[in-house]
Amino acid sequence: MSTLKEDALKYHAEPRPGKIATHITKPTATQRDLALAYSPGVAEPVREIHKDPEAAYLYTGKGNLVAVISDGSAVLGLGNVGALAGKPVMEGKGLLFKRFADIDVFDIEVATQDVEEFITVVKNIAGTFGGINLEDISAPRCFEIEKRLQAMLDIPVFHDDQHGTAVIIAAGLMNALEIQGKKIGDVNIVCVGAGAAGIASMNLLGALGADKQKLLMVDSKGVLHTGRTDLNAFKREYAVDTDKHTLADACRDADVFIGLSGPNIMSVDMLNSMAANPVVFALSNPDPEINPSVALAARSDLIIATGRSDYPNQINNVLCFPFLFRGALDVRARCINIEMLKAAVYTLAKLAREPVPQDVLDAYGLESLSFGKASIIPKPFDARLRERVPKAVAQAAIDSGVARLPLPL
Numbered sequence: 001m002s003t004l005k006e007d008a009l010k011y012h013a014e015p016r017p018g019k020i021a022t023h024i025t026k027p028t029a030t031q032r033d034l035a036l037a038y039s040p041g042v043a044e045p046v047r048e049i050h051k052d053p054e055a056a057y058l059y060t061g062k063g064n065l066v067a068v069i070s071d072g073s074a075v076l077g078l079g080n081v082g083a084l085a086g087k088p089v090m091e092g093k094g095l096l097f098k099r100f101a102d103i104d105v106f107d108i109e110v111a112t113q114d115v116e117e118f119i120t121v122v123k124n125i126a127g128t129f130g131g132i133n134l135e136d137i138s139a140p141r142c143f144e145i146e147k148r149l150q151a152m153l154d155i156p157v158f159h160d161d162q163h164g165t166a167v168i169i170a171a172g173l174m175n176a177l178e179i180q181g182k183k184i185g186d187v188n189i190v191c192v193g194a195g196a197a198g199i200a201s202m203n204l205l206g207a208l209g210a211d212k213q214k215l216l217m218v219d220s221k222g223v224l225h226t227g228r229t230d231l232n233a234f235k236r237e238y239a240v241d242t243d244k245h246t247l248a249d250a251c252r253d254a255d256v257f258i259g260l261s262g263p264n265i266m267s268v269d270m271l272n273s274m275a276a277n278p279v280v281f282a283l284s285n286p287d288p289e290i291n292p293s294v295a296l297a298a299r300s301d302l303i304i305a306t307g308r309s310d311y312p313n314q315i316n317n318v319l320c321f322p323f324l325f326r327g328a329l330d331v332r333a334r335c336i337n338i339e340m341l342k343a344a345v346y347t348l349a350k351l352a353r354e355p356v357p358q359d360v361l362d363a364y365g366l367e368s369l370s371f372g373k374a375s376i377i378p379k380p381f382d383a384r385l386r387e388r389v390p391k392a393v394a395q396a397a398i399d400s401g402v403a404r405l406p407l408p409l
């Protein structure tokens with residue numbers, strides 16, 4: 001039998017290399033077609049856009065085109081593999097944008113990890129696009145890059161690993177805590193990984209009612225505590241006065257473990273030391289902080305999720321970014337703000353409580369599935385995501401004053 005590695009390499013190589021290509025949207029069969037598509041006809045939209053840049057939305061693909069841009073500095077949990085090696089992931093994001101939200105993508109791998117150079121590249125190509133999805137850029141550089149680019153540009157600049165991840169964690173956690181009979185403001189949370197995903201996810205959980213005093217963040221050197229002198233400004237926000245200094249200390253009596261760090265970091269002893277009815281989101285890709293089979297064998301009162309497609313409860317930003325951008329592009333939003341993120345959270349969480357459609361069951365080879373410990377979040381194939389999340393996001397953009405168009409009919 002072939003292995004996942006063999007299958008994955010073959011999938012990417014055959015029948016033609018890569019996962020995504022461009023296609024033509026206009027007739028090209030006759031001399032007249034070419035005269036319209038290219039010279040001389042193409043001069044007409046050029047003149048219109050020269051007079052009014054907004055006309056680019058009318059005459060080019062800009063409004064439905066997103067750039068997935070990476071410097072390859074934090075690719076999944078594989079680390080700093082560089083721009084080119086990250087390309088399969090960026091093509092993958094393009095595939096997901098297209099498959100789930102019919103958004104066109106150019107993936108762009110920028111071979112510099114210098115913040116100024118990177119910002120200059122993105123700023124200078126941004127006019128081509130309706131939105132910028134920054135991907136797999138390590139912290140703390142990613143925070144400055146996103147903030148400065150958003151301030152310069154009038155299209156959404158969205159770091160998926162920060163906010164896409166935060167949205168799906170928040171939606172999944174709201175449901176998981178309800179099933180476990182706990183409230184977000186009461187629970188002790190451990191977040192391992194104080195990078196792009198960890199910091200942004202804890203910021204959003206805080207905005208949704210999590211108590212910072214009950215939160216311990218952990219990086220590769222241990223718990224972020226006030227005695228540490230090696231913390232950057234983003235980590236310092238989460239430093240607490242505690243004598244818990246190791247991950248094992250932090251896990252003791254915790255209700256929630258969120259892993260946004262690297263593979264196999266959580267031991268069974270750590271899991272066993274958590275409070276009753278715990279929630280573990282082991283979200284490092286491709287290998288989670290703890291293997292779900294091992295974890296479930298150790299504790300039957302557990303809810304566990306991973307970032308992977310091959311286990312129940314996939315907490316992965318694929319459930320957010322296609323639908324969030326669809327909503328933002330539909331109303332030509334200038335940015336993606338917290339109101340839009342919250343709208344996505346609530347819509348995703350609510351949808352998970354409804355019966356799962358048959359075609360979704362078929363795609364996963366399941367007889368049945370209903371809201372509960374093994375189904376806290378919708379599956380990406382659920383067509384209702386495309387119907388509901390963009391609409392909620394677009395409405396939030398309108399209500400918060402960042403939309404330039406009304407809701408589509």
Ligand SMILES: NC(=O)C1=CN([C@@H]2O[C@H](COP(=O)(O)OP(=O)(O)OC[C@H]3O[C@@H](n4cnc5c(N)ncnc54)[C@H](OP(=O)(O)O)[C@@H]3O)[C@@H](O)[C@H]2O)C=CC1
Pocket residue numbers: 074075076077078136137138139160161162165192193194195196197198218219220221259260261262265283284285286306307315316317318
């Ligand atoms: N399921 C999903 O949808 C998503 C999952 N992720 C996963 O989250 C992880 C982090 O991604 P991202 O935030 O973008 O990367 P960053 O590089 O920005 O951050 C990584 C963080 O993990 C910490 N870390 C690394 N190794 C360890 C360790 N052994 N013990 C404790 N902490 C550790 C780093 O510590 P230090 O600061 O000390 O270097 C850093 O704080 C990846 O595995 C990625 O696949 C990310 C986005 C979405």
Ligand SMILES: CC(=O)C(=O)O
Pocket residue numbers: 075076077136160161284285307316317318
């Ligand atoms: C899912 C994703 O974006 C990551 O692991 O980096």
Ligand SMILES: [Mg+2]
Pocket residue numbers: 076135136160161
């Ligand atoms: Mg990523």
